[in-house]
Amino acid sequence: SSELTQDPAVSVALGQTVRITCQGDTLRDFYATWYQKKPGQAPVLVIHANNNRPSGIPDRFSGSRSGDTASLTITGVQAEDEAVYYCNSRDSSANHLFGGGTKLTVL
């Protein structure tokens, strides 16, 4: 069955760069989307179509894909970036999938 795999947690020092990855076979055929989720708040779309940033999302957020792995990179991490990041995609049956989430801690 289709699934998306993420590392459970990653930490980064303030101002440094962090990469969060998401692996799954469906990413070879369909774009990855990334959402930021903070406690008590609705998820926020930060990247779609692998590397497109919606308006209002800071340009320190970027995305990429290579083979079956998509990545979200935050360059110059800020304290407000501390959150859980979820990757998302779909398969050929329009079944949508979320990864297990990566908790980003800013040190």
Added chain:
Amino acid sequence: QVTLRESGPALVKPTQTLTLTCTFSGFSLTTRGMGVTWIRQPPGKALEWLALVDWDNDKYYSRSLKTRLTVSWDSSENQVVLTMTNIDPLDTATYYCARVKWQRLDTYFDYWGQGILVAVST
């Protein structure tokens, strides 16, 4: 301005049917490439996609929950309704609805409601 708002019961008893309503504004679900989706997050767990209805009134469901879910669209009221049968305490979660932008290989959820916490308990 695009807005979505979830409504429904805060507490449901096991085995009952849960009905949630997503009332939206600022876009038309009849526009090609638009949709509304439902997603939930149990306490301390990951987001889980549940169902989606698109501009053509086509419906898509999570494989694991397909037998329990129904999504419907009331175009006269700009509402999308999700029903989930045979509710279990494991269905306790915050339920979100979100607008869908559907393109050929790129589907994303760009506006979200604030979510509604539904607890399942006797």
